[in-house]
Amino acid sequence: MTESIRTVVVDDHAIFRSGLKADLDGRIEVVGEAATVEEAIEVIHAVRPDVVLLDVHLPGGRGGGGAEVVAGCAPLLAETRFLALSVSDSAEDVVTVIRAGARGYVTKAISGAEISDAVARVAGGDAAFSPRLAGFVLDAFGTAAVASVDDELDKLSARELEVMRLIARGYSYKEVAKELFISIKTVETHVSAVLRKLQLSSRHELTRWAVDRRIL
Structure with missing residues (x-):
């Protein structure tokens, strides 16, 4: 049997975290949750997940949100991959969190099945982006x-x-x-x-x- 993808969900809305967990498919095992920058860094270091589903805008820390979480987990980037999940589709938010080290960025408008597929792609070493967001990254990280x-x-x-x-x-x-x-x-x-x-x-x-x- 294929091993599940150990995942931490980081979002400051408990209702959204609950709904997301219910929508993720059987490949995904949620092993931790967090609502703030500090909680996220602590949980991620503690459980060493395969993937972190990370909201871009989070309370706490120095105001850096999801990008600050990624930076705070820099020693783990070889084994833990970050997938940003946000209502925002602004170029600034996308580029900031990717520059910090996230491997993808999807919006909350996509389905649970699509998010699950994105988690699986990121866990496997690929990038995952909602339509048109990849263009922001190509513009920012060109040749x-x-x-x-x-x-x-x-x-x-x-x-x-x-x-x-x-x-x-x-x-x-x-x-x-x-x-x-x-x-x-x-x-x-x-x-x-x-x-x-x-x-x-x-x-x-x-x-x-x-x-x-x-x-x-």
Whole structure:
């Protein structure tokens, strides 16, 4: 039997969360819920779901809504995928949450079956967008942006790129050393080189840089 897709639902309206859970099909297992930015980050870190169905506008935090939740879960982006679900179809909202690291964006006007399919696509590594919203993303992340990221990554050696990805995912220096079979001192040397080449000043900035470019 196919394993269910472990999902957290984040929305500040309890009635909507209840209705959404009832509409999702048998592939989806809701393992957590949250109504605010802080609750969402806490629950997601606690249960490590496959997918987070995330409202874009949420109370709490520093006012960043769904994008702030994604940023607060940056170390988990390799294993947990975010699908924005909102009444808003504005280009600004779409681009902001995708830039933060979400893998798709669907509006609340679609059916439960369509949302379930979108969750499954995102869980499988694909992107999922309601009609016309993908155009906003293509406009915002065009070929020039991709070329710019490629130019920046070309500055890094293969080993530096490996170290950068692991550090951005939240690994400690010790964990990176163990993963790559190198010394902690070598990890420190590589991190210093990465920060210098990318003109960053801290691990936090490195994580933000990687999340912004969706290269975790």
